[in-house]
Amino acid sequence: MNELMSHTADMGQAEMFSKAWYNEYFRRAAESPTHSRFCEAVYGINLCQHGMMDTDEMDFLASLLKPGEKVLEIGCSNGHITEYLHEKSGCNILGLDYADAAIAQAQERTRDKAAALNFQSVDLIHDELPGCDYDVILAIDSIYFMGDYNRTLAKLNARLRPGGRMIIAAFQAKEEHDSDTILLAGHTRVDQALQTLSYRYVQHDFTPNIRNHWIKNYEFSRKLQSDFAAEGNAFLCEARMAENGWFKDHAERGTLVRFLYVIEDNANIGLC
Ligand SMILES: C[S@@+](CC[C@H](N)C(=O)[O-])C[C@H]1O[C@@H](n2cnc3c(N)ncnc32)[C@H](O)[C@@H]1O
Structure with a gap:
């Protein structure tokens, strides 16, 4: 279990990040005016997000996608980001998620x-x-959410066409047991997995964005708390608060980084 999951495992609610929990989250979020305002304020645009990617990073990501490309997105939630990336780039996307309520939306x-x-x-x-x-x-x-990074990356890589690429957006936090280098480009846990697999990649640094993100996430969850409650959506606010204190502390201590990893040209021979 990684740090994102372990620090929120005991929030007194049914299994945070489980399929049932995400279904509840997206059922409510899709209908919630306050959630829309929260996303607009925190991410710069309302795409019903539950990740950490702001508009700068998303527009950079869209610039890497080409018209007509066949894209698989894993963990797409209710697909607003997917749709945005398609509109911006003209690529074709199949989005996957286990939250079937979000997929239905x-x-x-x-x-x-x-x-x-x-x-x-x-x-x-x-x-x-x-x-x-x-x-x-x-x-x-x-x-x-997919378990061991090495296994996950190899599993995804096997579904690429020869010469295809993976694009992975992920944070890395440094906790007490971690080495001092874990936050450096080339040394995060995703880096370590990619190097073990001998994949060639470049990484783009979005650390200032993610630190800013969590400070705003913390601030706006509190500003909008009574509006969430008034709609009967205290659950959405509590869900945000359950993680944003931990992340804001890391952001303020400088122990949180984020990279967009673009993995390409790794001699994949493809599955089909
Ligand atoms: C942190 S959210 C990110 C959502 C979206 N990509 C974003 O940036 O807003 C993680 C997503 O992964 C999905 N997810 C988590 N575990 C999963 C699994 N085992 N299979 C499929 N989807 C999963 C969740 O339902 C959720 O939509």
Whole structure:
């Protein structure tokens, strides 16, 4: 279990980050005006986010995607980010998530874009990944939930076409037992996995963005707490507060970094 999951494991609610929990989260978030205001204030745009990617990072990511590319996105939630990336880049995306309530929202909303946008409910740990020959496999703040990084990256890599690439957005925090170098480019846990696998990659630093993100996340969850409660959505606010104190402390101590890893040209021979 990584640091994101372990520090929130005991919040007195049913299994935070479980499928049922995420279904509850996205059922409420999709209908909540206060959640929209929260996302607008914290991320710079309301895409019903539950990750850490702001608009600067998302627009940079969109610039890496090309028209007509076949993209697989893992952990797409209710697909607003997926749709945004498609609109910006013209790529075709299959989005996967185990929160079937969120997937149903995405399918319903994008019904008339099915030539380019599709969504499927898949458990990334227990189910087979659908399809192969992807130009790009994308994971925005979802790799944490898939278990061992080496195994996950190898599993995803096998679904790329030869010459395809993976794009992984992930944070790294330094906790007491970690070495001093864990926060440096080339030394995070994702770096270590990529190096073990001998994958070639570049990484782009979004550390100032993520530190800013968590300070705003903390601030706006408190500013909007009574509005969330007035809508009957205290759950959404509590969900944010359960993690933003821990992250804000790391942001303020300078023990939190974020990178967008672009992994390419790694001699994948493809599955099909
Ligand atoms: C932190 S959220 C990030 C969502 C979105 N990418 C974003 O940046 O806002 C993680 C997402 O991964 C999904 N997820 C977690 N574990 C999963 C699993 N085992 N299989 C499929 N999806 C999973 C959750 O349902 C959730 O939508």
